[in-house]
Amino acid sequence: MRGSKKTGGALIQNRRMSDEVYITLLVASVAVGLFLIASLLVPNFFQWLNLLNLVTNNWAVISLGVGVTFLLVSGNFDLSVGGVVALSGVLSVWFAQSTGGANALSSGLGLPYWLAVLSAITGALAIGGLNALFVVRFRIPSIIVTLGTMMVARGIAQVITQGSQRNTNLPVEFGVLGNLTAFGTSVKLPVVLMGVLLVVAIFIERKMVFGRLTYWIGANPVAATLSGIDKARHVTFLYLFSSVIAGIVGILLSSEFKSGYSNRGTLMEFDALVIALLGGVAIAGGFGSVVGMFFGALILAVVTSAATGMTLSPDWQYILKAVAVFLAILAQTWALARRNR
């Protein structure tokens, strides 16, 4: 039985690659194509350093995209990540600030830095738990829940910073994590962490039962429940996973800038969603991949930086994003329909 299953799988693999690989290749070639076109149009665009910058400048959104992609594959939105970035960053600053500053915004709780980081991650987890509670237990549509928790998370950050930011009275080690460079290069630690996260996420997605279950749940929730998958627990894990990533991103960003700013991460949740969609993740669930999301991020990065290079006003970014997503969705639908005709 085991043998027959194996040969069956091999047969299918020989005959035809899966739709998912097909779409991922499509997205990747669009990313490369756009990069080449941009190189023709924009002077000095075609450089290795520029290619590297396209990735390193977007480490935060790409990291958030991992959690968002997993959730989308399971059929759920997470729009709270931008709020969580602000919340955990502000919390880490507030916990680490020493007590007895000159005014309310310069005195915090005075915890040691490691404890401040852990507590900030706990705060992020709380938002993830709230998402899971409302989506899984109360069965409220995830888009409404996570819009609400986005506001709650950012709202708490605004209350703690009184609507502005906290950046004084911080211990020296606060600014280390976000500015540490790795292996004597100019690549910063957050970028390395993003790389590690991507590798781990791809491994979970491709090789582990947990990853494959995510696809089943998204593709057919009823069948997944009937075949004994604990959907509630699985989606809860995914929300916690996504909010921990967002929490760490927030902590790293506030360490990089040595400040906790309540409006940091504004619109990051939409960018994370946009790169997932550009990368071929289906909004209905059950389809998409982290690799695709990564190339989706490259597409967005090439388009926006080329627009800046061609000295278009920054207002064009909104229109470019809209057109890119629109074309990506049409192209993917069309390509799949044509292929499976």
Added chain:
Amino acid sequence: MNLMSQHSSFVDPSNPRGNKVSAFLRTYYIYFVLVLVVTVLSVANLDRFDLFERGNFLNQRNIIHILRISAPLLTLAGAFTLLMVSGYIDLSVGSTMSLSAVVYALLAINGVPFFAAFAITLVVGFGLGAFNGFLVVRLKITPVIATLITLSLYKGIALLLVQDGVSAIKSGGGLKMPEWFNFYGREGVLLGLSSAFWVAVVVTLALVIVQNRSLLGKYAAATGGNPMAAKLSGINTKKTIFSLYAVVGVAAALAGIARSSFMSLGDPLSGDGMELSAILVVLLGGTAFSGGEGRVLRSFIGALIIMALTVGMLTLVPAYYQTLVIGTTLLAAAASNHLVSRKESAQ
């Protein structure tokens, strides 16, 4: 009448009295919430209310002010409810509103008379809504994604229409806003309230009639309740959805005109976050997010509650508490809707 018959199907014959009470509460709770919010705010603030005039929350000037700045949300609430009743959503309302505000101000500042500018802006709003409908109905893009695309698109266009280095369309650089510009949103015409407010009332009443008496209203509820059954019973669901998106577009344009006239500005960011407020008031009004149920009038009351809360709150806590309170209210409204609907399905 319609409401009562809707709820009577849940009545348990063994306990008619208790169910009558709960049905009554479910229908009219929103009015109690409004009274409660206003009462609490009136009792609580007392002497810290120095925003407009020292004194009570319930003074005439304050009420007029709140109703005046509520006009955009009040205009939008009804149309948004009908769309959500049909099971669809429009996240681009804020951007539609901003773009309409910019268009209206641009027309006005370039010397187009009031009625023409008004009409052209409504046509623009209709077009923006219809484009949403086109993406959703014709191209079959998921409503959330389609309207996220247009959220970004319309906002981008609004920002591009305002020249670089200026934050909004306003007097200056040889052009001047006409005298009449802020009459519509600011000056009291009846009972001290602005035309924009009365337009919101008229729009809401019209939509109440549409919901209760017209085929579009019935079709919207049928589409939201069970899309398949609606289609099989011969309802043109595509046409219904398309019309509803167009209606929302027009309502958003009206809201944009009201906001822009009130502020004497064509601000390309003036509608930011409006989609959240719209979702919030619709949820407060008890509309089921899965579609099929909801009332235009209750969303109108929901909008009044939110505006009373946001303005009243400024007297109690600093402004930076606002996001937290709105977010919490959103989650609470969603949770209470869930509890009510679970109770109904249990019965």
